[in-house]
Amino acid sequence: MKKDIRFVQGNEAVVEAAMYADLDFFAGYPITPSTEIAELLAYRLPKKGGKFIQMEDELSSMCTIIGASLTGKKVMTATSGPGFSLKQEAIGFAVMTETPCVIVNVQRGGPSTGLPTSGSQGDVMQARWGTHGEHAIIALTASNNQDVFAITVDAFNLSETFRTPVILLLDEVVAHTRERLIMPKPGELNVVKRLRTSVPKGTDYHPYLPREDGRLPMSDFGGVHRYNVTGLAHDMWGFPSNNPKIVYGLMRHLVDKIQGHTKEVTRIKEFFIDDAEYLLISYGSSARTALHVVENRRARGERLGLLELQTLWPFPVDVVQERCASANCVMVVEMNMGQIFYEVKKAVADPQKVFLANQIDGSFITPTDILNILRIIQGKGA
Amino acid sequence: MKKDIRFVQGNEAVVEAAMYADLDFFAGYPITPSTEIAELLAYRLPKKGGKFIQMEDELSSMCTIIGASLTGKKVMTATSGPGFSLKQEAIGFAVMTETPCVIVNVQRGGPSTGLPTSGSQGDVMQARWGTHGEHAIIALTASNNQDVFAITVDAFNLSETFRTPVILLLDEVVAHTRERLIMPKPGELNVVKRLRTSVPKGTDYHPYLPREDGRLPMSDFGGVHRYNVTGLAHDMWGFPSNNPKIVYGLMRHLVDKIQGHTKEVTRIKEFFIDDAEYLLISYGSSARTALHVVENRRARGERLGLLELQTLWPFPVDVVQERCASANCVMVVEMNMGQIFYEVKKAVADPQKVFLANQIDGSFITPTDILNILRIIQGKGA
Amino acid sequence: MAVKDYIRERFFPHIWCPGCGHGTIMGSMIRAIENLGIKKSDIVVISGIGCSSRICGYLDFHTLHTIHGRALAFATGVKLSRPELTVIVPMGDGDAFAIGGNHLIHSARRNIDVTAIIMNNNIYGMTGGQYSPSTRYGDLATTAPYGNIDQPFDFVKLALGAGASFVARTTTYHATSMIKILEKAITHKGFSVVDVLSQCPTYFGRKNKFASPVDMLKYYKSQTTPIGSEAKEKNPDLIERGIFAQEERPEYCVEYDKIIEKASQRKVTNGKV
Amino acid sequence: MAVKDYIRERFFPHIWCPGCGHGTIMGSMIRAIENLGIKKSDIVVISGIGCSSRICGYLDFHTLHTIHGRALAFATGVKLSRPELTVIVPMGDGDAFAIGGNHLIHSARRNIDVTAIIMNNNIYGMTGGQYSPSTRYGDLATTAPYGNIDQPFDFVKLALGAGASFVARTTTYHATSMIKILEKAITHKGFSVVDVLSQCPTYFGRKNKFASPVDMLKYYKSQTTPIGSEAKEKNPDLIERGIFAQEERPEYCVEYDKIIEKASQRKVTNGKV
Amino acid sequence: MTSKENKKPVINIEWCKGCGICVEFCPEDALVLNEMEKSKLVYPEKCNGCGMCELRCPDLAIELR
Amino acid sequence: MTSKENKKPVINIEWCKGCGICVEFCPEDALVLNEMEKSKLVYPEKCNGCGMCELRCPDLAIELR
Amino acid sequence: MERCRILFSGSGGQGVITASIILAEAAVLHEGLNAVQSQSYGPEARGGASRSDVIIADSDIRFPKVIQPNVLVCLTQEAYNKFTDLIRPGGLLLTDSHYVKQEKKVDAKQVELDMYKEVMDKIGKPIVFNICMLGALIELTQLIKQESIMKVLGSRVPAAFLDLNKQALELGQKIAENFDPKNI
Amino acid sequence: MERCRILFSGSGGQGVITASIILAEAAVLHEGLNAVQSQSYGPEARGGASRSDVIIADSDIRFPKVIQPNVLVCLTQEAYNKFTDLIRPGGLLLTDSHYVKQEKKVDAKQVELDMYKEVMDKIGKPIVFNICMLGALIELTQLIKQESIMKVLGSRVPAAFLDLNKQALELGQKIAENFDPKNI
Numbered sequence A, B: 001m002k003k004d005i006r007f008v009q010g011n012e013a014v015v016e017a018a019m020y021a022d023l024d025f026f027a028g029y030p031i032t033p034s035t036e037i038a039e040l041l042a043y044r045l046p047k048k049g050g051k052f053i054q055m056e057d058e059l060s061s062m063c064t065i066i067g068a069s070l071t072g073k074k075v076m077t078a079t080s081g082p083g084f085s086l087k088q089e090a091i092g093f094a095v096m097t098e099t100p101c102v103i104v105n106v107q108r109g110g111p112s113t114g115l116p117t118s119g120s121q122g123d124v125m126q127a128r129w130g131t132h133g134e135h136a137i138i139a140l141t142a143s144n145n146q147d148v149f150a151i152t153v154d155a156f157n158l159s160e161t162f163r164t165p166v167i168l169l170l171d172e173v174v175a176h177t178r179e180r181l182i183m184p185k186p187g188e189l190n191v192v193k194r195l196r197t198s199v200p201k202g203t204d205y206h207p208y209l210p211r212e213d214g215r216l217p218m219s220d221f222g223g224v225h226r227y228n229v230t231g232l233a234h235d236m237w238g239f240p241s242n243n244p245k246i247v248y249g250l251m252r253h254l255v256d257k258i259q260g261h262t263k264e265v266t267r268i269k270e271f272f273i274d275d276a277e278y279l280l281i282s283y284g285s286s287a288r289t290a291l292h293v294v295e296n297r298r299a300r301g302e303r304l305g306l307l308e309l310q311t312l313w314p315f316p317v318d319v320v321q322e323r324c325a326s327a328n329c330v331m332v333v334e335m336n337m338g339q340i341f342y343e344v345k346k347a348v349a350d351p352q353k354v355f356l357a358n359q360i361d362g363s364f365i366t367p368t369d370i371l372n373i374l375r376i377i378q379g380k381g382a
Numbered sequence C, D: 001m002a003v004k005d006y007i008r009e010r011f012f013p014h015i016w017c018p019g020c021g022h023g024t025i026m027g028s029m030i031r032a033i034e035n036l037g038i039k040k041s042d043i044v045v046i047s048g049i050g051c052s053s054r055i056c057g058y059l060d061f062h063t064l065h066t067i068h069g070r071a072l073a074f075a076t077g078v079k080l081s082r083p084e085l086t087v088i089v090p091m092g093d094g095d096a097f098a099i100g101g102n103h104l105i106h107s108a109r110r111n112i113d114v115t116a117i118i119m120n121n122n123i124y125g126m127t128g129g130q131y132s133p134s135t136r137y138g139d140l141a142t143t144a145p146y147g148n149i150d151q152p153f154d155f156v157k158l159a160l161g162a163g164a165s166f167v168a169r170t171t172t173y174h175a176t177s178m179i180k181i182l183e184k185a186i187t188h189k190g191f192s193v194v195d196v197l198s199q200c201p202t203y204f205g206r207k208n209k210f211a212s213p214v215d216m217l218k219y220y221k222s223q224t225t226p227i228g229s230e231a232k233e234k235n236p237d238l239i240e241r242g243i244f245a246q247e248e249r250p251e252y253c254v255e256y257d258k259i260i261e262k263a264s265q266r267k268v269t270n271g272k273v
Numbered sequence E, F: 001m002t003s004k005e006n007k008k009p010v011i012n013i014e015w016c017k018g019c020g021i022c023v024e025f026c027p028e029d030a031l032v033l034n035e036m037e038k039s040k041l042v043y044p045e046k047c048n049g050c051g052m053c054e055l056r057c058p059d060l061a062i063e064l065r
Numbered sequence G, H: 001m002e003r004c005r006i007l008f009s010g011s012g013g014q015g016v017i018t019a020s021i022i023l024a025e026a027a028v029l030h031e032g033l034n035a036v037q038s039q040s041y042g043p044e045a046r047g048g049a050s051r052s053d054v055i056i057a058d059s060d061i062r063f064p065k066v067i068q069p070n071v072l073v074c075l076t077q078e079a080y081n082k083f084t085d086l087i088r089p090g091g092l093l094l095t096d097s098h099y100v101k102q103e104k105k106v107d108a109k110q111v112e113l114d115m116y117k118e119v120m121d122k123i124g125k126p127i128v129f130n131i132c133m134l135g136a137l138i139e140l141t142q143l144i145k146q147e148s149i150m151k152v153l154g155s156r157v158p159a160a161f162l163d164l165n166k167q168a169l170e171l172g173q174k175i176a177e178n179f180d181p182k183n184i
């Protein structure tokens, strides 16, 4: 079979991947630079009997997909900064009710309306901490179309596996850059199906009682099991409880099911790491610039390496620590004032060797930007 | 003059302090456990010609106070977890437009609806990172009525001084506990007035051109200077710009005016720190339990000390580092899964000596909770 | 089946205060459903946050207790995914028309087949008696200590203005007709809004000089009148009850099926529209 | 004064596409203000986000360019703080009635003295042509490639249902009457909503077979009619324009003054209400 | 539905919260609030089986049987 | 306001975007889009000074003077 | 003085929370003491069991909750069952015989008073039952002076009702004064 | 092949962005090459100057933006003024004489073609001006084969207009072929 090659934007890669992962339902509200995702799905979803709805705002879009997910659908929404802020309350509801869903946030320049059409990576910490209350979350990213595809499929898979919202944290540059996408064949990538309970009708089903392997099989709303779902702290039946023991169990479960599976959730890519003196750590579009620099300097014999993170949350502390151990110097390349930078500092044994190479003026980070900072780190001045 | 002593809830202390700090305008939406603030202000504000309005939701409440602030008023809103999530987009607008305002978030158990009537400190990281886009923020807290009063006045002062939203991050226990409040006399506490431009009518006024001391005098909307305010990246006139130089300057200004003044913004309290072997770090209601433990053990000759943080953001890295230097062991006492804990770990030279003493089951952290963990840290087991 | 077959008995007596109208509405809902003979597993009840919203815990249907004001958005997701289910959304007046007002008008506009039941007690019960968008001018509330200066919405007018195809009003006093109205609302193919006046003796009543729940029901009895009655002509202050609109209009999920049909006939052309 | 005295000339030519109706509305706004003789420094213009909202940059008043959908909430803060100012809020149809719908109906309910001008192009212009709550059934949009199945709001009906005391509709073709209507809306003491049909040739027009802005104005000319005209009787599909409501009702800020008066007469009793 | 005519209210005193609604609006005054503030069918002979007490009780505490 | 009767449209070609609205709806057909796609008062004598071109121009590019 | 930790418990309508606040406020405003008060919110506070924690001391009070009360007041059987085990050895357990039957011995002074009945007999207004309870409490504990309570009531209660409250307070004191432990 | 970095610039309605995408898509889908394309969004994309970056290479392309183009296409004077300094030494600068007057010498092959006029004269439809430009570009750079462009057009353009596009493409090629640098 001939390869199915496309020339598409990152946003289109998201759409193709979501369709590949059996997306059934999308609700959204337009916002630059994520709008193409909605536009394409408005066209694509009905073709396979799926549902697309443009809601009145981002708050309702988020709520709508949660409702749809509970009926057994695979669901997604897509937005950018301001809309991501608006979705936070409902994202917390999805966390608390353990409802699978994928939220795409195509980052643009902030804060506030900021620079709507510029790339940025300013929402990394918000993806982790944007909703109120203690919780854990999964956030993934990618730097090129092929990876965007794979990571999007992964986002759905992890969302189903851990019954949790997964945030796909892209950025304007990745979303809007057109490049090749080789469409994976059906079956080529793993697609995790919704895990449904095997408890038969008439037998008690506990929506919030984890199995031995920690997973919680679901029962579709409208199916044979009638149960309650609430954003309040709740017991294994889904009914409100403020019994400290039950609350404690719930909180630990919600956090541990993610933090405790960091290894399984971690996706990274490594370039010339083994003997790297200067280890660059980057993600999303800025990893492209970082890789450009690494390849370029390797060609001149300089020992640069790149660790590209695709899982941002839970932060892969162990992997980062290990990979940084032998480098003389670590440089985090990102388009903000150091959000992953501080996580790396926290992770490594000798934080004073970690530096930040960044760009915050709305323009895309260039190889020169990185090299200039590298030179300074090397003590060579400006 | 006789002391004016009151017996009030923390929420009332906030109200008294806000009135002391010349609050003119409050907009809010009821939510437990912050509602008393709105209720009391509905009664109090009109008495002095101030305005109280209950809006249709939290999003609009936040926007409404920003509008009012721009006309020259001192403004406040109050909410709790879910409402705080909803305000995030507009908080970012206040950051970007440098509009003074105070946002009270009385924390309750989360995530989602969680435990609406329980105390918690789960929104600490959200206060820092809840809105999209890179930014800086000031967040304050306090543990008892007298401090709540002083810190609330401070919140207004810092908000005016730095032209920035200030988050007053209380918790249910502090908000709902009744205790003594000795009302400061007029003039006893400093009250910073809105800094208005001295540029006369007809002369050009630059709303976003910092003075030499870094401050930006304001001109009331409706006054003699007509200018533009926007959430887009903007120039010194307030007009949209995506010129990288201007954007860079704006971003640095927004962040540096706060991060660069960490020392001025830092409020702490110290108890028995000098010779403390075991240094507890805490804030808000949990600092009460921590202090209880410290005093209790000191009485038995054990060298415990407490560093109570009242400024959470910008995180007082230097102070924490310095105070922790001589302790054998640092214990962060909080009611979440370690939000300030990780900041402390980041700040100190030897992070492995930092431990977490926390409570996440919805009940208030007790001296026994802390002592049990202390015993384990001391290697004495459970 | 008996009423008890529709509830989760272990949570009774329920949490609502003595004489709270919300319980009566719950009873009427159950009876309407019983009369219609809808299977319990075909019903999804979705609520927001408020005293009213606690209804979810008590009903033995698929129940989804969501966040304040957004229940209809969740309902849109459930209904559009599974149009064959009966979706009922009981809401407080604040939930439905303060924070949730936008979702209500947009649901009405789309005419999605969901039944919105407004458990309208003219106050925020759950948070302890603040004024709501249906608190009348001059009424007292904890955030309106000098009397409310907000004009209330007329929920019926607003729902009609937004395009709702079924709009009705009733009260907890008029339990028999409430049941009938709810039956019609639930069977109506399209978005239905039923404004049910419901007493909150604890907060609204106490603040506004109603000595007891009984007094509040007396008020509903004496101060309301069927639509277009003579009494209304004489006393225009009377609140009308009955069905204000019941129209057949294109329903959203049905319309969506047409989209699916159209779409499946067209060929995908390189992902371009 | 001339039109140019009301604008920030250095930003001209403006950013709107050739033939975009938003410019015409801006012109009419300026002329209405000029006719009313209101001082520039007494006017605050507040907008949200959208092509429409860029109007703030161009007008030499106090201008506040806020976030999507919330302009009226900001306006409430400004107006309630400084009731003596004239507050005008130009909004896109999406801004006003999609994400911002709730604030619009609540502003109407409160009857706060703010003038909301809906620059209604039946589309999301800024984001490139998605359907809005006023996109008609069957129209095409980038998110409605098979034709829109949403029913549009009738903004006039909705505003009336929400209790707005001044409601009008006009079009960019009818520039003269637009100016008159805007004058009345601005002077009206209370919340005013003016729905101005405004062409977006770039997205709405192109998708929906309007060859040019001119064609769109022709449509406004031929497909609208004054309220209660004979033409409407013959062709009920015609869109009515004119003033639908203009009523004196208690205005929010005025009411608030009464609260202040009441409050200052009562003694504080230990902070208790 | 079967006819309710011969049925009389049975009150679940565990659920009854004593609001008095059934008592006040019983057309035949058949019900009374007892000393425990619970509704009681004191005059069963008066009861016409109309069922309004059942329908109005906010606590689902009355069932005609 | 002063009478506009003797006034004629003056077009600011820097601002005119050539949308053609003024041209199409001029009651006297006094305006034309020129080769640069800018509006031009080609027949000043026809112009009746009604000012509709000014009022409808989306670019504030016309002023009657 | 010794730090005194008091836990008040009862049902929603009995006014326990109000009484507890009055007590604490009296301590702070009129006796120069420190006091903290907090109460259980949450679903259980509506209709069901309600609880109010008061600590009174002459030094600073940090930890504001009562874990082991010196003084436990239970005004419903449910509250009695729930809280009675918490009491500190040697503490005081006060109940009202109309509502509660003390079923077991605890290592505390157990006082059962007929306050409700007496209020109904002597005053006839159940609304001041809580104040009567407060009277009994201050009599038994000698924690706060009657005048201090009256001052607080003076600032909170409409003048017309002040006398009624005073009667209730004094009634409570008298009942407690007359209490003979042997009666249990 | 050498990595080729192309910067297209012009005004909104000229179809530069579409042309750039067609070029890049042809490289990827029909010539087995890598290509990335991105464009400026933002206010300037509406009405004002628009810009599209294309990189074509036979190896992986990491950094996706064009900083110094080998090939610079300017279709308005404004674009010419703004971007002309960016060109790489030895690169190619292509402009249309109807829109742009090349005012200075740069260290690049400067090509000024009369594409707009020719399109109007020979085809009469300004809409295919961008395709004509593309024809000239592939002729001058020999980067992509004509057939590859036509294949992309075949999948994008309604059948009825395909021929028109072909004409334009070929016209562009011919204009470029005939270009004599001495004419400048």
Ligand SMILES: Cc1ncc(C[n+]2csc(CCOP(=O)(O)OP(=O)(O)O)c2C)c(N)n1
Pocket: B029, B030, B031, B032, B058, B082, B083, B086, C049, C050, C051, C052, C053, C067, C068, C091, C092, C093, C094, C095, C096, C119, C121, C123, C124, C125, C126, C127, C132
């Ligand atoms: C986002 C958010 N804001 C506010 C609240 C607090 N809150 C809970 S219920 C409620 C209103 C209750 O009033 P209503 O909807 O009329 O229901 P009722 O309790 O009267 O039945 C409010 C404001 C919340 N839970 N979430």
Ligand SMILES: Cc1ncc(C[n+]2csc(CCOP(=O)(O)OP(=O)(O)O)c2C)c(N)n1
Pocket: A029, A030, A031, A032, A058, A082, A083, A086, D049, D050, D051, D052, D053, D067, D068, D091, D092, D093, D094, D095, D096, D119, D121, D123, D124, D125, D126, D127, D132, D200
């Ligand atoms: C919270 C948020 N959501 C979405 C957007 C993206 N957005 C900007 S303008 C707009 C709609 C524009 O449509 P309309 O309000 O009708 O104004 P127009 O551009 O048509 O004048 C949208 C969805 C945003 N800026 N903020």
Ligand code: SF4
Pocket: C015, C016, C017, C019, C020, C021, C022, C051, C052, C121, C125, C126, C199, C200, C201, C202, C203, C204
């Ligand atoms: S507070 Fe009001 S609405 Fe809530 S349960 Fe009590 S009576 Fe009902």
Ligand code: SF4
Pocket: D015, D016, D017, D019, D020, D021, D022, D051, D052, D121, D125, D126, D199, D200, D201, D202, D203, D204
């Ligand atoms: S896109 Fe539409 S609304 Fe926006 S400026 Fe262009 S024509 Fe006007």
Ligand code: SF4
Pocket: E008, E009, E025, E026, E027, E028, E029, E030, E031, E046, E047, E048, E049, E050, E051, E052, E053, E054
């Ligand atoms: S059934 Fe009717 S008559 Fe009988 S007790 Fe109930 S209300 Fe009264």
Ligand code: SF4
Pocket: C019, E011, E015, E016, E017, E018, E019, E020, E021, E022, E023, E038, E039, E056, E057, E058, E059, E060, E061, E062
């Ligand atoms: S109506 Fe129900 S709750 Fe009320 S008194 Fe009668 S039986 Fe009891």
Ligand code: SF4
Pocket: D019, F011, F015, F016, F017, F018, F019, F020, F021, F022, F023, F038, F039, F056, F057, F058, F059, F060, F061, F062
């Ligand atoms: S209406 Fe204005 S912009 Fe349009 S052609 Fe005429 S002058 Fe030019």
Ligand code: SF4
Pocket: F008, F009, F025, F026, F027, F028, F029, F030, F031, F046, F047, F048, F049, F050, F051, F052, F053, F054
């Ligand atoms: S003023 Fe009137 S007549 Fe004269 S050019 Fe303009 S539209 Fe035509």
Ligand SMILES: [Mg+2]
Pocket: C050, C092, C093, C094, C119, C120, C121, C122, C123, C124, C125, C132
């Ligand atoms: Mg209510």
Ligand SMILES: [Mg+2]
Pocket: D050, D092, D093, D094, D119, D120, D121, D122, D123, D124, D125, D132
């Ligand atoms: Mg629009």
